[in-house]
Amino acid sequence: MAISIRDNFSPAAQASQPPMVRNDVGHPSFTLTIDGKTMQAYQGQTILSVAIDNGISDIPNLCNDEKLEPTSACRMCLVHIEGAERPLPSCNTPAEPGMVVATNSDELFHLRRTNLEMMLSDHNAYCQPPCQVDCPTHIDIPGYLELIAQGEMKEAARLVKEVLPFPFTLGLTCPAPCQKACRRTLVDEEIAICRMHGHAAETCLLDPPLPYVQDPPTGKKVAVIGGGPSGLTAAYYLALRGHYCKVFDMQPQAGGMLRYGIPEYRLPKDMMDREFQQLWDMGIDFQANVKLGRDFTLDDLFAQGFDAIYLAIGCWTSNDLRVPGEDAEGVVNAIRYLGDKVEGKPVPVKSGDEVIVIGGGFTAFDCTRTSLRLGADVHTMYRRGRTEMGATTEEVEDGEAEGTHLQLYVSQTRVITEDGRATGVEFQRNKLGEPDASGRRRPVPVPGSEFILNCDTVIPAIGQAVDTRVLDDASGIKWTKWKTIQTNPHNFMTDREGVFAGGDCQMGAKTIIEGVAQGKLNARSIHSYLMGEDMNEVSRRLELEERRPDLFDIVPYKPVEPKVKMPMLPYEKREKSFALIEMGYLKEQAQREAARCLQCACPAAGQCDLQKYSIEHGLADNRFHDGEPSDYHDYDTDLSHSFILRDPNKCINCTQCVRVCHDVIGPDCYGMFGKGFDTIVSTPFNVSLHDTDCVSCGACVQVCPTGSLMMAERSLSRYSFALDRCIFCGDCVEVCPHGALGETPNFELSFFNRFGEDVTLEKNDLANAPNYLVRQRLPRGKKDLPVMSPLVRPLPARSIRD
């Protein structure tokens, strides 16, 4: 017999209805109440359309579209109707006189959220790659990992160089914020993202690719002050734009902190120079041993004909310990110590010395490990705990394994001196107090816990600052209260027109990759300035591009694949040796590691309704991870069609494409197939769309609420059109399923100037005809799409590996 239904809405005879009122065009109307507001509705309207007409736009729905017959499959638009026991879908329930409707309640919220959780539990896809968002330069990480997996090393390096000019150098030195965000950790371990681009660049170090074809010279001249990562990056991208760049540096060689702050065992300088060679090949000039404020001023540069100046002078002054005795002999400046070691000058540490390094950042560990390699006995002292350290965990663990004595929660109280020479440091133990402004918990000294550590040398490495003496008031540059250069936060122009600043001197001592990111942004800002753009507009644009998008993860079923570990120099070989400790991947290892990437990139991210509603409904967790393979679907994608790409893994079976193709367009390419949990929207027998009656109109892509159907990139710039033969029949307008052509009062046929900008089709007598009606276009967008942040460049759809 029939399936039993004990729902309580019986088709009872309608009670005597209040009389219909006709509006001014004769349409019968009545009133109903939605969310306490009385609204006018017309016969045949659904509750949803009444609500939308009256400004209630927060009823979510994933399967409804105004041009389609409702299907109420997604169950997101459920509302309470007085008298009905169950919530009913507003998209399909006819409005009736006197109805009382509530569109929001806790119950509905939970119903909707559980619906979304259910859909996500079988949504075998991701939204946006968090690695790319967390990378300050926003490298297309899934893109280059895919290329590496295919063995296309040079193309991978080129892709990285679009935003990062030094993939090899950064591959060895970057603290890799991308890897902390890697979603592969939800399956097993993160991917060696950073070392991957290092490997790709290493394979073509002698023949590096240019990211783009270099523009012809523009005749503009830019002076870059400071040849560190930020300055060189800005010069690189400005040179690509065709501007002449000259880099001024106070050191004898280019590289800044990369060369003088990073020890040889982390970054071999000869290799770095090979990577820099591309800059000089591009025509960038470098002048060494000149210092701003000592040898030249900003005015000098403008007088020499430079159109813009980029200040990237870095942070080269070590912070003071602020304890008695720090001026004593034997207290060494950390930056100068590292620089002298690189330059081969004598350093104050020798084998058998007792060295105390104070600090927990990268510089502290560089000093620690350099001193260890010089044969010293090193004590690294830090006032907080491991988790608060600035250096990465790997760095700390390596330092300990190489033999430093690490002590945590200790603060220096004074340097003990004897005849003006440091002989030890007195420390006091700390406990952690309340979090401070940086979010790290403030160390509080424990009274009476003082102890003394004897030493020959003290190396304080507790941060660096900008040398503010290089710019006087006459330069027109202002300083912030943190003694960094004050700029516009988005376009980086200082208070002096044409002078930009970035890198450590603008943001305080940060990581290399952040310096590179600022160099890249500055290059864009300076280019816009040189091209005469409105700098407020530039600021607005860059702010929008850097805005952090809403992320949403889903963790689909993926098999576990262990990480390919970077081969490292054994610890016993590191003693008294400055050989590079990371030995690099073999090509096969790199390909295997890159292939672990989950390709967390969906071209629909930011425009996806499922993503939007999931964020709106605060879906913090999904209760259906890590089940059996039969709990999830892993469909093959269909990328065979020239214009429409199908990824059934993202399909939520809303059937909008099925209905729009059948009811509105006509070819009827899609249908629902399978039964029960395995139901999926597909083409008949899952053939390629090419083998259906598809007319490539793209209406299915337009209605798809997720990224399951995507438009492939296509360039339809202009149709050839015989103007002299057009008889204005309007057939083209009639048949275009996309509404791309339309009639307007002056009879311009093309909405998008597809016939070319100079073509305007007019026929005034027809337009003046009394029975002329402006043709209603097909509704184009179903909803107001949120503006997608272009921060993450939409990626072309790729095949999804297992």
Place this chain on the structure above:
Amino acid sequence: MPKFEQSYRVLQHSANADVRSLSAYRSKGGYSALEKALRELSPEQVNQQVIDAKLRGRGGAGRLTGEKWRITRQSEDDQKYVICNAYDADSRSLAARTLLEQNPHQVIEGILLAAYAVGASEAYLFTRSTSAAAHAAVQQAVQEAVEANLVGRDILSTDFSCTISVLGAEMGFMGGEETVQMALIKGRRGMPEQRPPFPAQYGLWICKTTAINSVETLVNVPYIVREGAAAFASVGSAMTGGTKLLTVYASPTSEPQVVEVPFGATLRDILDHAGLSTAANAAGAVVVGGAEGGALPLSALDTAYDFDPLEEAGVIVGSGIIELLPVDTCMVSWAMGQSAYLTKESCGKCVPCRLGVKRITGILEGIVSDLGVSGDLDVLDEFADYVPNGSLCGFGVQATNPLKTAKRYWPEHFTTHIQEQRCPTGTCVPVRAHRFVTKHVLP
């Protein structure tokens, strides 16, 4: 021992008489109700008789058939339809196919009376193509009726015309849903539509009003018209008049038998009537309603078989199956099995049914495999409400009945599996190696 045989209305005893042929049926007074209605009664009067008889839909919803007809009849559409739902959704139910095989002409007479009452001139009889004998029998009967001018134009030389199209399809469980049948008649994929609007308001083809009734409902109409509403309502409960066909299984694997019992009879009497009194006392549970039905403990055997008492007990009339489960049945495993079956039978249209039932099955599989945690019980409770509240059609509304009754009457089976990691009856084998885990997935 109750004498339910005396109240048999629609099921004829095979020894008693064979009414499969037209002549045999007419010799027993067949088609006299149709003749009486066409010559003496107005459609309104036929409709009123059905209302008076308190004939409720046998398909499971239990709506008053007469009310449904009245709405259809009062609609302003000039073309109306009648659909006879003779599709056993649950393939283990034999009710519809037994009726079609044994008493096809009474079904046809019922369809014609319905068409007369609502003003329809076209009717469809929707059956399951896999029950070949029933299909053949009803085709044969329609052919006979057409030749005897009982179906077609100017029936019995009156101005009433009605054609009957017999359709057979194999759509699994969902084929029993009324809007699925309308979709199939229209040539669409068999998926239900949201109600309201009901078929009585918005039905076949271009929104024509359609009276869609179960075959078991329609087969009772000739009796009502012939004998009167009072005679019909003399059997049955105060709430529901008449009898119900039930398919009774002594165990999940035994041969079924079909019985006809008056509404209001207790489950114990029904089992006695089917000759299962001793088997009932040795059983572990009684399942009422078929695949979407619930399980009741033996202490509930005195529940009356009627719509409301069954609903209070947590079970449904459903597909009219009563089944005894062996005493060593683990009810978690039973609920898991039912849920797994329903996962496969869902049409896949709405989210709560397609995915919710699947996830319930997954959680139950985890518990059966001794991987459950006590939090699973809360999640199951949540979903037992979520799926019925969110689902589109009756399938989803009823899909959690097995889970809900198993948890309500046998909570100790769940806790034994979860807390002691063993099966209370020692019958379960693990079916999965990984339980679902929650992962935090925010930015």
